[in-house]
Amino acid sequence: MNALPIVSIRPEPGLSATVAGGAAEGFEIIGAPLFAIRPLVWELPDVEQFDGLLIGSANAIRHGGALINQCRHLPVYAVGKATAELAIECGFHVALVGEGGLQNVLDSLAGERLHLLRITGVEHRPLSVPPSITLTERIAYTSEALPMPGELAGELAKGGIIMLHSGAAAQHFVKECNRLGVNRKLLYIAALAPRIAEAAGDGWAGRHCAAAPNEAALLELVGQLCHDLREG
Template identity: 60%
Template sequence: MSRPPIVAIRPEPGCSATQENAAAAGLTVIAEPLFEIRPCPWSLPEGAVFDGLLIGSANALRYGGEGLAALRHLSVYAVGAATAQAAYAAGFNRVESGAGGLQNVLDTLAGEERHLLRLTGRQHTTLFCPSGIRITERVAYESRALPMPASLARHLEQGGIVMLHSGVAAHHFRAECERCEVDIGKLHIAALAPRIAAAAGEGWAGCAIADSPDDAALVALVRQLCE
């Protein structure tokens, strides 16, 4: 029996990375980015002293621009291994990576006195500061939604599995399915986290959630759905 189409819609270079991870697991994924990342101008608040950087996406490092140069002496608190690797690639030497989301990373610092600079996207999750932690936020990039190509709509006419890496992607993909008259009742959603599944809403043929919020776990979930 042939497998249903599997589609990843996250922006590049993440979409191609997911495609490669899936190929290593014996899966063929159609990479159709429905988002484009663009840098945003930002500047440091005058006179501010920071103890570290809080980074929830490698995009903050890829698109952070010249302002990163003045921050390379700081420790980086990264949401996961891929983001930590991007920090090393951007010239940072002191990097700590966590798991389970950026709030979990922040919570591990509870009780310490830290003023952190959070470089983030224009649309981002609200964080709650534990005792002793202060955060200053700067928007370093934005994600621009793109229309669903007619070719992708055709791929999904007979059903398939769609990998969702963010709540924004979930909202946008559902809206594009409605615009292109794609029957969501034929599609299975593979979501990176519960909040992403919730953002996708009801009416899908199925909706499953990865065991942990990382691409490897999402690929493993898709493989299970294909069996």
């Protein structure tokens, strides 16, 4: 049994995967999506000029629409196992699976002469591009923030552990806590990465980040928090 409610606010379908991951580790995660991913209209440049696709989220594959299907002959340079697996399921060849963000992927390609197409969302991190690489960006989807339900605010009245997967999620959650009068001093933050924990700011019962920027490490952190709170 959880010492406190554990809540994930990430959008679907990642939310369901997180809930299932928690169940596999022996704890219950409440799924309360405060975001919905929406596709946008975008234009595809001449695809023949590119040497590959740079993909930082499965949402690029999932919401890229008909245009991304025209890029199936291009190798995919992806971040994360889940993104790579979805790309393969959709008929793409994955040339590289990186960890820790797109910057690490680009850094690993330094010295290679490549023209890459980055398909991303409205909220995305700027990249430092090595001199040998040319990068073209297209925005194919957006993450729409949703209001926190009153039921969730009530669930957190006595405390909880909040899983945060992005800086935008952290900032939106803070805003909704302030709007609904949720006492942040009773909540523990479990963030995927240090920058996400920083985006949440101060004023929490505890603020922690995963040992590595991946789902397995985040679930491990949540499990450790549950153990520590029970013991404490």
